Each structure stands twice: as structure tokens, then as C-alpha cells.
Amino acid sequence: MDRVPGLSVRLKLTLSYAGFLMFTGAMLLAVVWVFLLRYVPDQARMSRGDPYVGEPGFFSPSRQDLLHAFAPRVVEMLVFLLVFGLLGGWILAGRMLAPLTRIADATRMAADGSLSHRIRLPGAKDEFRELADAFDAMLARLEAQVAEQQRFAANASHELRTPLAVTQTLLEVARSDRSRDVGELVDRLQIVNSRAIELTEALLLLSRADRGAFPRAQVDLSLIAEEATETLLPLAEKRGITIETSGDITPAMGSHALLLQLTTNLVHNAIVHNQPDGGTVWVTTGARPRAVTLTVENTGERLSPRLVATLGEAFQRGTERIRTDHAGFGLGLAIVKSIAHAHGGTLTLTARPAGGLRATVQLPAP
DSSP, rough: OOOOOOOOHHHHHHHHHHHHHHHHHHHHHHHHHHHHHHOOOSOOOEOOOOOTTTTOOEEEEOOHHHHHHHHHHHHHHHHHHHHHHHHHHHHHHHHHHHHHHHHHHHHHHHHHTTTTTOOOSSSOOOOHHHHHHHHHHHHHHHHHHHHHHHHHHHHHHHHHHHHHHHHHHHHHHHHHOOTTTHHHHHHHHHHHHHHHHHHHHHHHHHHHHTTTTTTTEEEEHHHHHHHHHHHHHHHHHTTTTTTEEOOOOOOOEOHHHHHHHHHHHHHHHHHHSSSSSOOOEEEEEEEEEEEEEEEEEOOOOOHHHHHHHHTTTTOOOHHHHTTOOOOOSSSHHHHHHHHHHHHTOEEEEEEOOSSSSSEEEEEEOO
């Protein structure tokens, strides 16, 4: 936005300091002058002394005489106060506004793309220090978000490039080998295309949850958990996994579709990354005075705390995920985490001592 150039804040403060100092001095001199006038006669007088005691006479000046003597001194004093106020105010304003200069420099560096710079304003805690600390915290969050977005974009590009590269390879092979079975080529292309569509839908869902652009209504997490387990029951039976659900009515505020996706991702993750045969998945919901919880646990291999700490990040996969036929994209738990945050909740992942994973989603109670 173009603005009309004006006086700097330092100059305004300097003029304010000087003006206030001159006003105070003028008021003080005016008060002195008024009190002097009360005891000064209108006309000059010559008092007579007492010759018997040897007291000499003396001259008493008039108000006019006092004015002629006092006025030049008043002008000199006001000029001195003006010069002193301007110089002192300029120096004082510069010292007071020095933190704002550092904050402005950091803002310009951030606008140029340098988010690693920090103000780190020294000194005691005051308004400028609070502003600088708040700006440093904002820069830290922005830097982390930009780094996460860049990493996410790089990973997403890599994941999307894989099916496109596979598709191109299949088409080149089919073009060079005319005798190749077209039906087999179509089937393989359909599989690759379906996987690319699933990845795109997962990315769109993750973006939608991050923006928080969805309607909210009161839902029951226990019913959502039952719906998700019924949907995934055929997959569990195919893999020999038992699903156990429990919990009372668990009211919450949010999007039914997103919370269903959250629960489905957790249950699907627990089924796929379970024991090869005879594993179990426990789905539990509960309500507390200020929060509601959804917990999904599964049996499986022992997981290190270091691995568990990274599973909630986008495109992060455990080694056992890659070896299965449901390798996924590493977005399942990232979507769960994003949906939970969009609803004002949290996702907590912990490794079970006996093996497997425990995922706990906590949402605010309505």
C-alpha cells in the first residue's frame, strides 16, 4: 500500500519531548512572574532612611523595570530549553526506539525469505521484549511450517512420480513389443492408476483437514467406531485378525466424515500392521468431563520408541509396512494426526510392551 511520507516516529517523539519541556519551563516561569508581581509596586519608589539610626534609603523598582530585566532572561531560558529538549529528546527517542529498529530489520529479513534470523532482544522484560519474543516465536513456527511444507511437497512429488514412471515404462514396453498381451497391460495400468488416485485423494483429505474447512455437528464416537470396524471386518477376517470394540456413548463435536476417516485409518493401520495370523485389534471409546478418547490397539512386532515417534509424520513408514501387500503411502497416521488437530485434539502413539501399537485420539468434550 502506497502511503504519503510523513515524519518519523523518532522526530515526533523528539518534538513531543522538547515541546513538553518548553511548556513546563514556561509554566514555571509564568508562576514565578505572577508571584513576583504581587510584591512589586506599579511605580518606582525611593524610601527614606532613618538618619537617627544611620539607616540609608533604597530604591524600589516598578513592574516595568522588573519586566525589562526579567524578559530577556526568560527568552534565553526558553531557547536553552528548546535546544536542550531537541538534542536530549533526539538521543532519548533513539535509545527508546532501538528495539523497534531491530524488530523492523528482522521483519525485512523475514520478508526476503530468511526465517532463520532471530531478534533475541536482551534486557529486562518490558513491552519491547515481549514483542520481540513473540516475533521470534512466530518466526520459529513459520520456519518449521515452511520446512514441513517443503518436505511434504518433495515427498508428495516423489510418491506421485513413481506411478507415473511405472505407467510410462509400461507404455514404452507395450509400444516396443506389439505382440504383448494387451489385457495384462490394461490390468497393470489400472492397478497403478488406482494407486495414484488413492494417493491424490489422501493428499486432498490431508489438505482439507489442515485447513479446518468442514462443517461441525454433534457425533457419537462409539457409533463411528462400530461403522469403521464393520467396514473393515472383511479385511480383518481375510488376514485372520480379531476386532474387539467396547465403550459407552461418546459424544463429540466435529465432522462425521472426517472422524470416520480418522477411525478407519487407525483400524486399517492396526489390521495391516499386525501379526501374520491370529492377531487382535482393540477399539475403545470413552468420555470424561472435559475430553473424549478413541483408543485403537493392536498386536504385532515390537516397535522402538524412536520409530513410533516418526509414524505420525507424512510419508513415514515402518520397515514392516513396506514388506506387506498394503504398503500404503505413509499418510494414514499423518491424516489421523491432522484431523485430530483440526478438531482441537491430539494423537498419541505409544509402543505396547508385548508388541504392537497403541494409538489414542483425545478430542474436547462438547
